[in-house]
Amino acid sequence: MKDILRDIGIISRALDSISNIEFKELDLAKGQFVYLVRICENPGIIQEKLAEILKIDRTTTARAIKNLEKNGLITKKTDSNNQKNKLLFPTERGEAIYPFIIRENEHSNAVALQGLTEDEIDVLIGLLERVKDNVSHDWLRVKKDIKESIKKGNK
Known part of the structure; x- marks a missing residue:
């Protein structure tokens, strides 16, 4: 059987490394941009749904959310229908960063699909x-x- 996961892993790690360098000045630590993008695309999403979409465990998701909130990129609001749920929203700063992340993503796609x-x-x-x-x-x-x-x- 062919081992495609090795190549997918290499691609993923290379893109993560590039993103970490590109987004460091934006207070986005390792891999946090994916959380911010999904929150911008799904304002009001709850943490559990975000973790499910990204296929990332809840503990890692909670840590990323905490850091995004600390850096002023997202905010949590209590769900009026369910007090346990905290709805996640991008702040103005988070929304301002979103287009830059999307441009970088489009560039990475163009490079990856070259030829x-x-x-x-x-x-x-x-x-x-x-x-x-x-x-x-x-x-x-x-x-x-x-x-x-x-x-x-x-x-």
Whole structure:
């Protein structure tokens, strides 16, 4: 079997490294830009949904949210329908940074897809979508198994 995950990992780490350098001056520590982008795109999202969209554990998500809030990029508001839920919103500063992040993302996409035809790009997008769906289903299964294992251990 081919080991595509190694190449995907290399691509991911290279892009993360570039982003960390590009966004450091914006008070965006390692990988936090993805949280800010999703909050800007989904104002009022709750932390659990954000973690699910990004496929990142809740503890890591909580830490990133805390840092984004500390740096004045997002704000939390209590949900009037459910006091437990904290709705996440970008601040003016967070919204001002968003277009820069999107431009950098578009640049990275252009670099990554350099030399590919439109047909090749369409095929790649379709295949990556299928790979993402496969991994997402496995992520949900593992997450569910862990929750069930914790419940059994607590009884």
